Amino acid sequence: xxxxxxxxxxxxxxxxxxxxxxxxxLPADTKKTLSSIIINITLPCAVLHAFENFHPQGSYYFLIxxxxxxxxxxxxxxxxxxxxxxxxxxxxxxxxxSGLNIGNFSFPIIEAxxxxxxxxxxxxxxxxxxxxxxxxxxxxxxALFSIRKEGEVMDFRYIVMKFLKSMTFDTYLFAIVVTSLxxxxxxxxxxxxxxxASSNAFLSxxxxxxxxxxxxxxxxxGATGIVIAVKLIxxxxxxxxxxxxxxxxxxxxxxxxxxxxxxxxxxxxILTDQAGGDNSLTSYISSISIIIVLxxxxxxxxxxxx
Numbered sequence: 001x002x003x004x005x006x007x008x009x010x011x012x013x014x015x016x017x018x019x020x021x022x023x024x025x026l027p028a029d030t031k032k033t034l035s036s037i038i039i040n041i042t043l044p045c046a047v048l049h050a051f052e053n054f055h056p057q058g059s060y061y062f063l064i065x066x067x068x069x070x071x072x073x074x075x076x077x078x079x080x081x082x083x084x085x086x087x088x089x090x091x092x093x094x095x096x097x098s099g100l101n102i103g104n105f106s107f108p109i110i111e112a113x114x115x116x117x118x119x120x121x122x123x124x125x126x127x128x129x130x131x132x133x134x135x136x137x138x139x140x141x142x143a144l145f146s147i148r149k150e151g152e153v154m155d156f157r158y159i160v161m162k163f164l165k166s167m168t169f170d171t172y173l174f175a176i177v178v179t180s181l182x183x184x185x186x187x188x189x190x191x192x193x194x195x196x197a198s199s200n201a202f203l204s205x206x207x208x209x210x211x212x213x214x215x216x217x218x219x220x221x222g223a224t225g226i227v228i229a230v231k232l233i234x235x236x237x238x239x240x241x242x243x244x245x246x247x248x249x250x251x252x253x254x255x256x257x258x259x260x261x262x263x264x265x266x267x268x269x270i271l272t273d274q275a276g277g278d279n280s281l282t283s284y285i286s287s288i289s290i291i292i293v294l295x296x297x298x299x300x301x302x303x304x305x306x
Contacts, residue, residue, distance in 0.1 A: 010108070010205050010298070017209030026210060034207040035266060042200035043103045044171035045193040050111075050119035051175040052190055059247050060124045063256075066238065067100075067128020070260070071137055074098040074234045079144065081226045087145055092277040093223050094141050096285045097230040099133030099265025102126040103168055105208065105290070106262045106297065108201030110255045113301040118255035121248065125259050127172040133265040134166040138274060147275055207266070208294075213287040220284045227264070227285050228292065235261045254304045258297050263289035 020026045027033075078097035082090045100106075103126055111119045141147075164170065178185055239260040243253045264286040272282045 010112075010201075011294075013202060013205040014209040014212070014294075017206040018212050021210045031207065031210040034203055034210060038104055038200065038203050038207060039266070040167045042196045042203055043107075044167045045196035046107060046111075046119070046200040047103070047123055047168065047171045048175055048185060048193055049190060049197040050107075050116050050123055051179050051185060052116070053184070054117065054120045054179050056120075056124070056176070056179055057248070060121060063121070063124035063242075063246075064128040064131075066242065067125045067130075068132055068136075069128075070100065070234055070238050071098045071129060071132035073237075074230050075137060075140060077234065078226060078230045081230065082223070085223060085226075088277050089223055089281070091141055091145055091147070091275050092272055092281050092285075093226055094144075095137055095271045095275065095277070096264045096268050096282055096289075097227045098137045099268055099271075100126070100129045100259070100262035101265045102129055102259045102262045104204045104266045105293070106259045108204050109297050109301055110258050111201065113258075113304070114251055114255045118252055121252045122255050122259040123172060124176070125242075125256060127169070127176060129265075130166065130169045130172060133267050134169055138271045141271075141275060208290055211283065211286065212290060213283055215284075217284060220281055223281060224285045224288055228289060231264070231289065251304075254301075258301055261293055261296055261300075263293040 017026070021030065075094055075098045078094045079090070082093045085093065102122060107119050107122065107126075110122055175185065239257040242256045242260060246253055246256065264282075268286060269279055269282050272279055
């Protein structure tokens, strides 16, 4: 029964943080604070450590393109399926359906069951996903629905700065370039980031619990159903193709399947704000997505890890 210890520990952290939030012991802004810490500190450090002594194969770079294509396919499918919904609801649906929460959600599970090399390989998939989920999807959605903030010009500089302001994306870029050139990430950098990297799994599970909303809202059912359907269809297609065609070890392909079945991106709420959408709808969809994916991922990872 040892293989159940890690998933059970994740579930306990999620439940405890959910209870502490509901009881008011944790402040209302804990979710925002944790999200900022994870995105800007612990997740970049965890990504950095995943590339320690890592030597990428040529086929790994295909995963970057795959991460981008997954987002584009999800955007297209969500755009078609949400045609009868109001404009701003469609904005939320597209932003929630397209991005994957690989870094905050799937990396702790992948590392717990398959090791740091599996995280490094999955990082290539997430780098393409991060390219879209931190900024690219928002740019496409704003263009599709002709949404502009007063005085804002979506030029080349605007797009570049959006990407460069993402610490996680910058870390991916740095780690991939350094290891691809045959260098190792400096030891002193690994040493000073080790405490933050080791805390990423705990804080990520805690964030899931704090952000989780378990309630019935009839008004949100239509949009939620579309997002879940899109994510399951795209994730299933991507995982099948990756598992069959990626010329890597079977265990690493298992990790890619877990990554492909990640829930709604943690950046979706931020992007929804920037697009002027309904944050409560995004949070509701994200919670339902997390419950479904957590159950699926733990079952798959536990079965494969035995």
